[in-house]
Amino acid sequence: MNLIQAKDLSHSFEHLLYENINLNIGEAQSVAILGVSGSGKSTLINNLSTLLKPDKGIINLNNKEDIYARTNDEILQIRKNDVGIIFQSHYLFRGFSVLENLQVASILTNKQIDINILKKFGIDKLLKQHIGELSGGQQQRLSIARVLMKKPKIIFADEPTGNLDKNTSINVMEVVFDYIKTNNAAMLIATHDTEIANMCDEKYYLKNCTLARI
Ligand SMILES: Nc1ncnc2c1ncn2[C@@H]1O[C@H](COP(=O)(O)OP(=O)(O)OP(=O)(O)O)[C@@H](O)[C@H]1O
Ligand SMILES: [Mg+2]
Secondary structure, three states: OEEEEEEEEEEEOOOEEEEEEEEEEEOOEEEEEEOOOOOOHHHHHHHHOOOOOOOEEEEEEOOEOOHHHOOHHHHHHHHHHOEEEEOOOOOOOOOOEHHHHHHHHHHHHOOOOOHHHHHHOOOOOOOOOEHHHOOHHHHHHHHHHHHHHOOOOEEEEEOOOOOOOHHHHHHHHHHHHHHHHHOOOEEEEEOOOHHHHHOOOEEEEEEOOEEEEO
């Protein structure tokens, strides 16, 4: 079954970014998009992840057909229940501790805090520390852990390891790939890191307004 389905997507800002893009991602499948800066990777992720209605095309997510044809409330429900979005910058509450950040997320998502996920990322001993006392990489791992605790069926990741060193990047992504496989979830990741792209089941290059399989 396809969890992410895009049909004939087109989007422009001042100029055309892409046209008639088709993409299907199934259960337990991960797909990477590569492409030079400015080619439209983040825009495509925003289109697919409920954040930005494309100029043209249809997006189905986890059996919810044509997400942008729905009411704002329904779109918010899909974003909340079906989708986990990992950004390069992490959006943690700075004045709060790690535990408090996870408690807020837990209330919003109705999902328990999962210490095992924190252990897998090596941040389980940091619960009492304030966000400002964490390194950039620790903050990034916490934000990824927080997304996995939502137990989303679909993960969108936009340069998720931009703040991490090479080894940490690979270790962190191994945890995420393991999540995708064991939960039969789907992931689309935009990255400049070819090593991480190679860990995905399929790779595409966004160029000349189209998505080419590589
Ligand atoms: N909200 C917006 N309003 C106007 N133009 C935008 C907006 N968002 C993106 N753009 C433009 O669209 C183009 C694609 O941007 P996008 O962020 O999707 O590229 P990207 O492939 O993710 O690049 P990078 O690798 O640097 O993250 C750029 O020219 C950018 O300036
Ligand atoms: Mg981008």
